[in-house]
Amino acid sequence: MRAADLGPGARRWPGLEEDGAGHYISPFHDIPLRVGAEKENGIPTKKARSDDDENLLHMVVEVPRWTNAKMEIATEEPLNPIKQDMKRDKPRYVANVFPHKGYIWNYGALPQTWEDPHHKDKDTGCCGDNDPIDVCEIGSKVLSRGEVVPVKILGVLALIDQGETDWKLIAINANDPEADKFCDIDDVKKFKPGYLEATIHWLRFYKVPEGKPENKFAFNGEFKNKAFALEVITSAHECWKALVMKKCDGGALNCMNAQVCDSPFRCTQEEARSVVDSVSPAAPGKESSGEEHVWHFLGK
Template sequence: MLLPGNCNLFSHLLRSIQGIVKMSTENGDELSPQRRAPRLNERILSSLSRRSIAAHPWHDLEIGPEAPSVFNVVIEISKGSKVKYELDKKTGLIKVDRILYSSVVYPQNYGFIPRTLCEDNDPMDVLVLMQEPVLPGCFLRARAIGLMPMIDQGEKDDKIIAVCADDPEYRHYTDIKQLPPHRLAEIRRFFEDYKKNENKEVAVDDFLPPSSAVDAIQYSMDLYAEYILHSLRK
């Protein structure tokens, strides 16, 4: 989503660079080393497009043509991390929210689905099972295999359980029932315990099938279209 402030910043930056280069050329003056104008070629200038400066992972990244079954996920937290990263909605950057209070780490990569909206005013949360940790800010393709109903301090905060669609070890999974029981117990226990030392209550219900996950994603896509897209078009 391109904000007016970003447009002004880009225009001001480009005018300033062009002005410096023009003055140097017209006057025939050699700028001092401290004030030497950069030699910008067309490739560099084209990379400073307004889209690249203002791209927002929640709003600008496509959800994917196969959604709600297979979809893009922006990773916020790496598998094995104790750092709770999250999307800063205003800037689109990934920020550090806190360090987990308990001696636990995220059991899998964790992120959100772009162009979705849930009842907590956040995009849909996803836990993505795969072999390797993924850097925060990267996106990947995932397939929904189940839904974990969760209540966080009295508010609905369900999580989609998914597998990386391009990981040869995990992409064949299509149903959460196919996962080893210990893997499911590990995921459930993490979310039940990770806020206990903050004196915050989290309740996790029984895992639901892929159809429930797909329905939840479709609902979040519809909410986004109704509320977010409608407001952007005004």
């Protein structure tokens, strides 16, 4: 299952999800969080190789590894397409901070999760960042934008971004040839030495070339294990349920969905198609200024 893969900045509506039946769906709301729950929503998925069913979750790929375009689920737009983030009407790219080229993992999000900006986390003391939970996928394959893959959750890091909790899950594609070797965060240390340290370095400094300060972390930058990560996910899933059932204030978030039973935001396929058809194709994106080819050396 995957979205249309349109180039970074090429159109206003890249990455709109369609299920196996050709129906329009929201990658934020309509893809089941848990693998195996797709029968409930009628959305097919590839069979994963792991038997750890409780720890098999869907990841929506936003940014393939080694690329720089800052693509993300557009949470405030109808049906939440994947599109390039913009700043001052220019497409955003993440900087290359030596020795890292672009994103150092396949980067994406867990569907049907929401980090509630009104909910203060008991462990970090900060509220959520108003987005789905981010995923750093560490498998061997470079995935494609818009792919939906089953992942095994291994641990989590608590980034504190401008006073907000921004959880970063560490996961591996369940269909990766080495997935069976990875069951918890310590296995990453054992089988991919240096990867967690590189993750800390990347997340700490990636905004510095923009003139922003270094990012901070809760727990002194300690990675929490799988059990802790699954508790974080469960909490964010419950927050999403409240959001999509209109039991809390979602502010500017768009909760339009096509398949969430009993949601007051649920639309028909005719309404979904009307939304898509109403969006005029944008002109081809301009070439970037070349910043994704520039390297930054920060001396740390």
